[in-house]
Amino acid sequence: MSQPAAGVRVTINGRSVEVAPGTLVVEAARRAGVHIPVFCYHPRLKPAGVCRMCLVRVQGQPRLVTACTTPVADGMVVDTRDPEALAAQRSVVEFLLLNHPLDCPVCDKGGECDLQDLTFKYGPAISRLADPKLRRPKAVELGPFIVLDQERCILCRRCVRFDDEVAQERQLVIEERAVGSVVTTAAGRPYQHPFTGNVVELCPVGALTARTYRFRARPWDLSPVASACTVCSVHCPARFDVRLGQLVRVVSPGGYMDHLFGAPGLMSAYHTPADDVPGAQGMGWLCDRGRFNHGYLHSPQRLAGPLAGRGPLKRALDWEQALQRAEDLLARAVEEHGPQAVGILGGGRLFWEEAVALARLARVLGTPHVDYRTAGQAVASLATPSGRSGRVEDLERASAVVVVGSPPVERAPVLDLAVRAALARGARVYAAGPCRPPYRASGVEFRPAWGQELAQWLRELAGVLAEAPGPVVVVWDGDGAWDGRAGLVGEALLELAETVERAGRQVGLLVPGAHPQARAAEAAGLVPGEGGLDTAGMLQALAAGELKALYVVGANPLATFPDRALVEQALAAAEAVIVQDLLPTETVQQADLVLACVPAPMRQGTLVDLDGRVRVHAMVVPPDGRGRPDGEILQELARRLARRLGRSLEPDQEGGPASPGAAAPLSGDGVAALEPARARRLW
Amino acid sequence: MGQAAFEPVLTAGIGRLELENIEVYESRGGYQALRKALRSMTPAEVQKEVTDSGLRGRGGAGFPTGRKWGFLPNDGRPRYLVCNADESEPGTFKDRLLIERNPHLVVEGVLLAAYAIGAARAFIYLRGEFRQGYEILSRALEQARRRGYVGERILGSDFSVEVVIHRGAGAYICGEETGLLNSLEGRRGEPRLKPPFPASVGLYGMPTVVNNVETLACVPFIVARGARWFASIGPEKSPGPKIFSVSGRVRRPGNYELPLGIPLRELLWEHAGGPLPGRRFKAVQPGGGSSPLLVPEQLDVPMDFDSVARVGSMLGSGGVIVLDDRDCVVEAARILTEFYAHESCGQCTPCREGLHWLARILARLESGGGRPEDLEVLRSTPPFIAGRTICPLADAGVGFLRSSLQHFPEEYQAHVQHGRCTREAKTA
Amino acid sequence: MAAAWQKEEPEVQEILQRYPQRRSAIMPLLHLAQERRGGYLAPEDLEAVGEVLGLTVAEVESVASFYALYHRKPVGRYVLTVCANLSCHLSGARELVRHLQQRLGVEPGQTTRDGLFTLEVTPECLAACDQAPAVQVNGYYLHRVTPRRADELVEALRQGRSPQELAQRSQLPPPVGEVHADGAGGL
Numbered sequence A: 001m002s003q004p005a006a007g008v009r010v011t012i013n014g015r016s017v018e019v020a021p022g023t024l025v026v027e028a029a030r031r032a033g034v035h036i037p038v039f040c041y042h043p044r045l046k047p048a049g050v051c052r053m054c055l056v057r058v059q060g061q062p063r064l065v066t067a068c069t070t071p072v073a074d075g076m077v078v079d080t081r082d083p084e085a086l087a088a089q090r091s092v093v094e095f096l097l098l099n100h101p102l103d104c105p106v107c108d109k110g111g112e113c114d115l116q117d118l119t120f121k122y123g124p125a126i127s128r129l130a131d132p133k134l135r136r137p138k139a140v141e142l143g144p145f146i147v148l149d150q151e152r153c154i155l156c157r158r159c160v161r162f163d164d165e166v167a168q169e170r171q172l173v174i175e176e177r178a179v180g181s182v183v184t185t186a187a188g189r190p191y192q193h194p195f196t197g198n199v200v201e202l203c204p205v206g207a208l209t210a211r212t213y214r215f216r217a218r219p220w221d222l223s224p225v226a227s228a229c230t231v232c233s234v235h236c237p238a239r240f241d242v243r244l245g246q247l248v249r250v251v252s253p254g255g256y257m258d259h260l261f262g263a264p265g266l267m268s269a270y271h272t273p274a275d276d277v278p279g280a281q282g283m284g285w286l287c288d289r290g291r292f293n294h295g296y297l298h299s300p301q302r303l304a305g306p307l308a309g310r311g312p313l314k315r316a317l318d319w320e321q322a323l324q325r326a327e328d329l330l331a332r333a334v335e336e337h338g339p340q341a342v343g344i345l346g347g348g349r350l351f352w353e354e355a356v357a358l359a360r361l362a363r364v365l366g367t368p369h370v371d372y373r374t375a376g377q378a379v380a381s382l383a384t385p386s387g388r389s390g391r392v393e394d395l396e397r398a399s400a401v402v403v404v405g406s407p408p409v410e411r412a413p414v415l416d417l418a419v420r421a422a423l424a425r426g427a428r429v430y431a432a433g434p435c436r437p438p439y440r441a442s443g444v445e446f447r448p449a450w451g452q453e454l455a456q457w458l459r460e461l462a463g464v465l466a467e468a469p470g471p472v473v474v475v476w477d478g479d480g481a482w483d484g485r486a487g488l489v490g491e492a493l494l495e496l497a498e499t500v501e502r503a504g505r506q507v508g509l510l511v512p513g514a515h516p517q518a519r520a521a522e523a524a525g526l527v528p529g530e531g532g533l534d535t536a537g538m539l540q541a542l543a544a545g546e547l548k549a550l551y552v553v554g555a556n557p558l559a560t561f562p563d564r565a566l567v568e569q570a571l572a573a574a575e576a577v578i579v580q581d582l583l584p585t586e587t588v589q590q591a592d593l594v595l596a597c598v599p600a601p602m603r604q605g606t607l608v609d610l611d612g613r614v615r616v617h618a619m620v621v622p623p624d625g626r627g628r629p630d631g632e633i634l635q636e637l638a639r640r641l642a643r644r645l646g647r648s649l650e651p652d653q654e655g656g657p658a659s660p661g662a663a664a665p666l667s668g669d670g671v672a673a674l675e676p677a678r679a680r681r682l683w
Numbered sequence B: 001m002g003q004a005a006f007e008p009v010l011t012a013g014i015g016r017l018e019l020e021n022i023e024v025y026e027s028r029g030g031y032q033a034l035r036k037a038l039r040s041m042t043p044a045e046v047q048k049e050v051t052d053s054g055l056r057g058r059g060g061a062g063f064p065t066g067r068k069w070g071f072l073p074n075d076g077r078p079r080y081l082v083c084n085a086d087e088s089e090p091g092t093f094k095d096r097l098l099i100e101r102n103p104h105l106v107v108e109g110v111l112l113a114a115y116a117i118g119a120a121r122a123f124i125y126l127r128g129e130f131r132q133g134y135e136i137l138s139r140a141l142e143q144a145r146r147r148g149y150v151g152e153r154i155l156g157s158d159f160s161v162e163v164v165i166h167r168g169a170g171a172y173i174c175g176e177e178t179g180l181l182n183s184l185e186g187r188r189g190e191p192r193l194k195p196p197f198p199a200s201v202g203l204y205g206m207p208t209v210v211n212n213v214e215t216l217a218c219v220p221f222i223v224a225r226g227a228r229w230f231a232s233i234g235p236e237k238s239p240g241p242k243i244f245s246v247s248g249r250v251r252r253p254g255n256y257e258l259p260l261g262i263p264l265r266e267l268l269w270e271h272a273g274g275p276l277p278g279r280r281f282k283a284v285q286p287g288g289g290s291s292p293l294l295v296p297e298q299l300d301v302p303m304d305f306d307s308v309a310r311v312g313s314m315l316g317s318g319g320v321i322v323l324d325d326r327d328c329v330v331e332a333a334r335i336l337t338e339f340y341a342h343e344s345c346g347q348c349t350p351c352r353e354g355l356h357w358l359a360r361i362l363a364r365l366e367s368g369g370g371r372p373e374d375l376e377v378l379r380s381t382p383p384f385i386a387g388r389t390i391c392p393l394a395d396a397g398v399g400f401l402r403s404s405l406q407h408f409p410e411e412y413q414a415h416v417q418h419g420r421c422t423r424e425a426k427t428a
Numbered sequence C: 001m002a003a004a005w006q007k008e009e010p011e012v013q014e015i016l017q018r019y020p021q022r023r024s025a026i027m028p029l030l031h032l033a034q035e036r037r038g039g040y041l042a043p044e045d046l047e048a049v050g051e052v053l054g055l056t057v058a059e060v061e062s063v064a065s066f067y068a069l070y071h072r073k074p075v076g077r078y079v080l081t082v083c084a085n086l087s088c089h090l091s092g093a094r095e096l097v098r099h100l101q102q103r104l105g106v107e108p109g110q111t112t113r114d115g116l117f118t119l120e121v122t123p124e125c126l127a128a129c130d131q132a133p134a135v136q137v138n139g140y141y142l143h144r145v146t147p148r149r150a151d152e153l154v155e156a157l158r159q160g161r162s163p164q165e166l167a168q169r170s171q172l173p174p175p176v177g178e179v180h181a182d183g184a185g186g187l
């Protein structure tokens, strides 16, 4: 009897489809290739049935029904072109337009607006309104990123529902009632949390706009690029909208997608039913950090080219000079003090191929001192060799989530949405660390603890989790910085995992870590080799004069390493400091030589997600002439140094994918095997 | 129909006796029905008695009460009873009368219904404006509690129920049962999607019965006197006593408790005293502000659920509003449409936007700015508001407008043509 | 400003006990705050409700703003609410409002300068249609309020009579033949 329930057969506009029981008519129609217009419906939100746009005829029912709230029944016959249904849809558009302003020409949403599209397709030809439209505030600053035009709002409540159901922040609400209803936050309180940007995408009209995008472009001027976000280790699939070579906005795939790609549906809501959302987390939401923090990309702050000279006053070099200089500095250190005199810090942001190139450079130099963990993190690989590497989607089934260290929202915000969803499902969250996670839901237990106490707490928790009704997921920030004793916590975690597994429960470990590409860096070998020093060790050795030259790649230890004084000493003592970076960071200031590189969106390469999945990062905007791609710099240096030091340049044995999209042979070194099917479906 | 023999029961004694005093109430047989039920009837028997009586809900929809109680699933979940005392239907003031003048009857009805359905707790959702009612009902409840009628092990039986009065705060839509439940749960009083219905997923997601004050007030009499007695009053399909609230242009506005099925004409002339001197009835809403109007030729309609529905209106709450030849239907339509637009919860597009639109047009028409196209909008739009929404407020909001356009098109026309109402000229 | 009530008070605790789920207490807690504060809710009151019930302030505002009886701005000591629905309209509610406007020197929604009276006109039917036009003073009913009676009432309130004292209760129509003292139904 426990076999999966049989499908239900329904006929929609004469087309027959079989769908799972419980499927909503609107979804069944989509599967049948029939478009039902909607405003309030969104596949990733609970049905609300308020806009009344989706009224259709169901044979045998006395009244029209809303397709977005009606589940299919076997043998159901639906007609969306029934004259009464069409008239009802037309009337809803007419009603919505009554008080909707006619500012489409200056509206950000013009061209990708559901109301515009549906007016065209379903609406009345003329306006019968004889009275003036209601006037309301037009540029309400809801929060740091979001602006509301109350006149344009059609009260579909998607934003409010998102804030309640998904973000669970309940900051955005409806106030007043009837025609006076408005979307708002509490008086005097900004709309502020890590996921606010999603409401802009959810808004079917131009009522909610992003400050970073307002009046910057018209949709038809945009070239969309499907790629992935590189801000944290989750690597959410995202669409990057580019205008005249400039990135103007980042949206989640399926947000505005079909408008531009002309895919089946007309509606934003249509693009991605939950099961089709590509991406590890399967949620299709983005965090504000990934969505809005791209200002640096086209910022004049960015380093234009190589620079020389320690301190703030630097001299510009051309690339030939700079590479020659780098070669000299590194070669001299090796020649004068031996290969062990060079240390390499960073690389936790590099694409897989670039990380491989950096590891190769280390081998050419002959140094084992390589470490990407510039903030002093624990070994993120904890999750891998034990074979317990979790998957982000494990959170969807978890009955208990253990949060160790700082809340996931700080390292990988979007993971936090999955934890919130788990809470909403009734899962329990056990958290311990320096601060309470920001969950409003009940079901959270928090203990302020670190070090020994944290390890002890984990040991006690193991017993509780062994009784958990379902799978357990541990999210560890992977950070040892706050107490310097990650080893302790790591061991306790492994112990916990073993205890829980012995009790027959599944355990997954997720370690977002501080570096978006930690897994790639590890797989490429950007960790201390035989006899090699880790970050702290290198800094101490530099300060002690045992290490002479430091090569820093995309890292700013002055700002991120917990013991700043040590970094200062180390940099001061070093004979040569070379920094490869985008922006004039503090560490860049202290460099003898600065090699300007190129931001991730201007490069392409392979990403390894925190849970070991591999995906291709497509170039979003072409390089703008400032800096050179990291891979190129590293390869060039390796080539030069190999010649100079008389080493043979190894062939590409590490086998980094020659072209993005090819499977990266990452298995065997701890990274979960590639899932080509899923990864390919991405892009 | 036994009208001659009819004696009011729900309102008996009001005005003469201090029924709000529990001793007075008891001295007239009050709480005897509760005693009887707890001593000698199982909950199922009470429920059967109510089913057999043919009692239909007095809150507006006229749904058979016993049947409603029977819908509760037997699945062990706690059940709730909610007494709908949100009376806000325009032209309706019968529940307020019972609450202010016969509160123990309401309490006894609540207790009996709670017993019949096995409710863990009963709530009386009392209209926020009924401040006096709140004070009176609270006192009555307190008296009843002290007498052992409310609380643990009532009258020594093993039936326990707590009764909580919950005050509304000014929203007509909270009379709609699912809006009421949301409000009672501490949310905006927005009606819920149905299904699921409250019987299976109601208050706090539990099986819930919502009944009107007057409905519940009938129950003590049904228990005390028997289903047959109740069923013998009025028409077979709509039996029992009913309080009709009559207001507007009659000589004697007020609440009249009469058997269902009494002809509207009789109610208006014999009880409410007929039209004011020198005036003629013009239009009557038989069932509150939501009901389509009837014209003088229709006044013979028997005032029961089915008969009034048959002539294209509804018995609704039994609030009868009378307009006479001096009154302007356009103005009345404007007032009612504005009311419903104001009370829309705002969820559904047609209700929120449509009613507001119509109200604006009517206001313009009334003040002389009408245009011929307005009539077309007024006529063609209501069908796209009614029947298209989550709850029936939208239907209610266009009931009067539609019927008045049908019966008095010339009055609308005149407003457009002359920029004002011409009815004085007509009647002069 | 402090909230109008404290969580520890017995009255607040009693309200919280009434319901199987805490959230239900939002309306009684708002009523209590409004009563204590003299007819309106201050931001502190909304915050206190949120805190006690585990709701965001936005949620509390969202609920409070749905209901017409919660005021979020200060009101006069006496809120006079005139019913403007159909039956009262037929019995002269409009004239009554006009009269009160003149008499008090305020528009609907405004408060007299001495802070005594707020004039409100409600489209909601006050369920006193047989006693039209109906007015409520702070929730207490006044029946058949002709302009003359309105003057007397305003005067009485000014003299310090309480709304409770003046309040009228619903009643049945007098037996046939008798007529209401002040003339029924605008006769």
Ligand SMILES: Cc1cc2nc3c(=O)[nH]c(=O)nc-3n(C[C@H](O)[C@H](O)[C@H](O)COP(=O)(O)O)c2cc1C
Pocket (backbone or CB within 6 Å): B056, B057, B058, B059, B060, B061, B062, B063, B065, B068, B084, B085, B086, B087, B088, B089, B172, B173, B174, B175, B176, B177, B178, B210, B211, B212, B213, B215, B216, B391, B392, B393, B396
């Ligand atoms: C807009 C609207 C307002 C309503 N107002 C009331 C009301 O004030 N009092 C009431 O008892 N029922 C009201 N009802 C009916 C209730 O939804 C519900 O049917 C009734 O309380 C059930 O009780 P009954 O079966 O005893 O009649 C209203 C319905 C609607 C759609």
Ligand code: SF4
Pocket (backbone or CB within 6 Å): B173, B190, B191, B343, B344, B345, B346, B347, B348, B349, B351, B352, B389, B390, B391, B392, B393, B394
């Ligand atoms: S019809 Fe009106 S009142 Fe009813 S749910 Fe819809 S918007 Fe709210």
Ligand code: FES
Pocket (backbone or CB within 6 Å): A037, A038, A039, A040, A041, A048, A049, A050, A051, A052, A053, A054, A055, A066, A067, A068, A069
């Ligand atoms: S009511 Fe179905 S989409 Fe809005």
